[in-house]
Amino acid sequence: MVYDDPFDPHWQPIGRALRAMNQPMEAPPDFVAGVMKRIQPQTQRRTFWQRLDKNSKKAVSVAAALAAVTGSVWGLTLQEAAPPMVAHVEPNTLSAASPVAADPKATAEPGTPAATTPQTPAPLVTGGALEAKAPVPALSPVGKPLEPVLATSPPTSAPTGERALAQTESTVPERVLVSKQRTLTRTSIKLQVPSRVTAEQALRALAQRVGSSSPTSVPLDAGTAQVTLFQLTVDTTKADLLNELIATVGTIIDRQQEVTSLTDDYNAALAQRRELQAQRDSTADTAGRQALTAQITSLEAQLAQWDQDASKQRWTIWIEEKGTP
Amino acid sequence: MEDVRVLVQQAQQGNTAAFEQLVVRYQHQVYALSYSLAGNYADAQDLAQETFVKAYGALGSFRLEADFGTWLHRIAVNTWINMQRKMKRTSALSLDEPLTLGSGEVQRELAATAENPEEILESKEFQSTVRHALMQLSEEHRAVLVLREVQGYSYEEVAQILDCTLGTVKSRINRARQALKEKLSAVSPTELLRKARR
Numbered sequence: 001m002v003y004d005d006p007f008d009p010h011w012q013p014i015g016r017a018l019r020a021m022n023q024p025m026e027a028p029p030d031f032v033a034g035v036m037k038r039i040q041p042q043t044q045r046r047t048f049w050q051r052l053d054k055n056s057k058k059a060v061s062v063a064a065a066l067a068a069v070t071g072s073v074w075g076l077t078l079q080e081a082a083p084p085m086v087a088h089v090e091p092n093t094l095s096a097a098s099p100v101a102a103d104p105k106a107t108a109e110p111g112t113p114a115a116t117t118p119q120t121p122a123p124l125v126t127g128g129a130l131e132a133k134a135p136v137p138a139l140s141p142v143g144k145p146l147e148p149v150l151a152t153s154p155p156t157s158a159p160t161g162e163r164a165l166a167q168t169e170s171t172v173p174e175r176v177l178v179s180k181q182r183t184l185t186r187t188s189i190k191l192q193v194p195s196r197v198t199a200e201q202a203l204r205a206l207a208q209r210v211g212s213s214s215p216t217s218v219p220l221d222a223g224t225a226q227v228t229l230f231q232l233t234v235d236t237t238k239a240d241l242l243n244e245l246i247a248t249v250g251t252i253i254d255r256q257q258e259v260t261s262l263t264d265d266y267n268a269a270l271a272q273r274r275e276l277q278a279q280r281d282s283t284a285d286t287a288g289r290q291a292l293t294a295q296i297t298s299l300e301a302q303l304a305q306w307d308q309d310a311s312k313q314r315w316t317i318w319i320e321e322k323g324t325p
Numbered sequence: 326m327e328d329v330r331v332l333v334q335q336a337q338q339g340n341t342a343a344f345e346q347l348v349v350r351y352q353h354q355v356y357a358l359s360y361s362l363a364g365n366y367a368d369a370q371d372l373a374q375e376t377f378v379k380a381y382g383a384l385g386s387f388r389l390e391a392d393f394g395t396w397l398h399r400i401a402v403n404t405w406i407n408m409q410r411k412m413k414r415t416s417a418l419s420l421d422e423p424l425t426l427g428s429g430e431v432q433r434e435l436a437a438t439a440e441n442p443e444e445i446l447e448s449k450e451f452q453s454t455v456r457h458a459l460m461q462l463s464e465e466h467r468a469v470l471v472l473r474e475v476q477g478y479s480y481e482e483v484a485q486i487l488d489c490t491l492g493t494v495k496s497r498i499n500r501a502r503q504a505l506k507e508k509l510s511a512v513s514p515t516e517l518l519r520k521a522r523r
Contacts, residue, residue, distance in 0.1 A: 032348050
C-alpha cells in the first residue's frame, strides 16, 4: 500500500490546498481572559483529593486498603491468647421523645454543682422503622453535628433546610440514610477438631449451606501447632445459623468478635459526595463537570462497597487438632 | 523551551499566573488548530478554551519530557473528537466570514501561487471546495489530515498526538486521502490534473 505519494497527480492540488489552510491565526483578544475566568473557580474549589493526580489517588487508596488488611490480620494473630472480647453494637432505640436523663445520683454528688454535671447528649434515632416512615434526613456538612430526627415528627410536614434538599433527590439510593448504623463485623473462632482435613471439608460444606461462595483456607505453622486458617464471608442474616453449625464441627475454645463502625466514614464520604454534586451542578464547563462526575462515581463505588461490607460478616476460623499444645 | 518548562512546573504547583503565560504563548497555535478542526470561529474559540481548561485540570499528569505544545494539540484533537461524537452536529463554514484579529476584522486571504488573477480566483475556489470537503469527513479522517497536511506534523508526531501506532496513522492518512478525493469527485480529474500542473 502506498501511504504517501507526493507524486500522485490527483492528490497534489488537494495537498496544496490543505497546506494553504495553515495560515497564522490570532485568537480573539479576550481569549486568555476567558480561559482564566473558567479556571479560577476550579482553582478555588480544588480539594485535597482533587489536587492529587491519578497515581497518587491510587497510592492513597492502596495504602488505605493495605492498612485495613494488615490491621485485621495482626489483630487476629496477636490477640489469639487474649480473653474473649465480645463487642456488640446494640441498636439504639432511644428517641428524642425519650431523652436520656442525667443520673440523679451523679448530680447529687457532694461538691459537684448541678450546672457542670456532664449531660449525655441525646443520640440519633436509628432503626428500620424510622427509615421506612420518616422523610429521608440529609447529612449535615462535615464537622457539624447531625440533626436529630424525631420519630414522632409527622412525615407530611413541610420540609425545611437540609431535609428539603434530601427530598429533592428522588433518585438517591437507600444507602444515603444517614441514621442507619453501618458496622463491619469480624468474628474469629478457635476451633479444636479431631482432624483438620475433615473439619475443613465440613466447613466448606457448611459455607455452601449458608451461601458463602468463596471460602479460603491457609495452612499455618504457628510454632508448635499446625493449624489451618479458614475464612469466609457470610450475610449478616446467616450469622446465627453459621455460629450454630460451626459448633457441630468441633469444640469452640475461643471466640472473638470485632465490630468496627463504618458510620462516620460513610457519612463523611456521603457529605463529600453531596459537596461534589453541588460543585458539579454549579459548574458550567464540561471538563470540570466530567472530572467531578468521575469523583462522584468513585465515591459512589466506595459507598456501595461499604454498604455491601456492612451487610456481611467476615469469619475467620482457626482450626487446630486436639492434642495440640 | 526552558522557560516553558519552568512555567509548566510552576503551573503544576498551582501558580495560575504561570499557566496564564502559557495560555498567552500557545493561544494562537491552539486556536489555529481548533479552527482547522471545527471549521468556524465560534466553535474554534470554544474548542480552544476547552483545551486549555482541560489542560489545566490535567497538568498533574503532564510529564516534562514531552513537548507542551504537542500535548495541547493532543488535548485539542481528543476534545474535538469527543465533542463531535457527543453533539453529532454538522458545522457550517462560511468562507465569507471575516477573520477576527486584534486590530479588527479582515477578509480572509488564501495564499496563491499563481500570478494570474483568473488563476488566483480558481485557486481560491478550489481551496474552498477542498475545505468544504474536508469538513464533511469523519472525525478521525479530518483530524489526521489536519494534523498531517494542514499543521505539517510528521507521522510520528501525529501518532503521538492521536495516541496510536505509526502503522495506524499511515493507513488512516491513506484512507482519509481517499475519502477526501471521493468527496472531491465532483471536480473532474482533468481539472485536478490541470491544477496539478500549475
